[in-house]
Amino acid sequence: MIDSLKHRARQLKAHTLTVYFAARDPRMPMAVRALALLVAAYALSPIDLIPDFIPVLGYLDDLLLVPLGVALVVRLTPPAVLEAARVRARQAADSPSATRQRP
Numbered sequence: 001m002i003d004s005l006k007h008r009a010r011q012l013k014a015h016t017l018t019v020y021f022a023a024r025d026p027r028m029p030m031a032v033r034a035l036a037l038l039v040a041a042y043a044l045s046p047i048d049l050i051p052d053f054i055p056v057l058g059y060l061d062d063l064l065l066v067p068l069g070v071a072l073v074v075r076l077t078p079p080a081v082l083e084a085a086r087v088r089a090r091q092a093a094d095s096p097s098a099t100r101q102r103p
Helices: 002-023 030-044 057-076 079-094
Strands: none
Touching: 002 030, 002 057, 002 079, 030 057
16 A cells, blocks of 8 residues: 555656646646646645645645646646656656765
C-alpha cells in the first residue's frame, strides 16, 4: 500500500509539472492558462487553504483539490500543448539538476 501511495505521489508531481509547462505555452487558451497557473501554484506552494495541522480536513484539500484541478486542466488543454508539456516535464524530471546528489 505504501508503494502504491508513493507511486501516486510521483504521478501527481509529474502531472503538476506538466500543468506548469502547459501554462507557460503560448498556444494555451488564456482562461485555461490562468487555471493551470493557479493549480500549479497551489500544488507547489507551502500555503494551503486549510492548514495541514487540522485533522482530516487539512489533508483533504490536498487530496481533492490538486488532483481535480490537474484533471480539469489536462481535459481543457489542447492535445499538442499537452504532449509538448509532458515531454518538457519528463526532461526536467530526468535532468541531473532535478535530482539531489547525496554526499
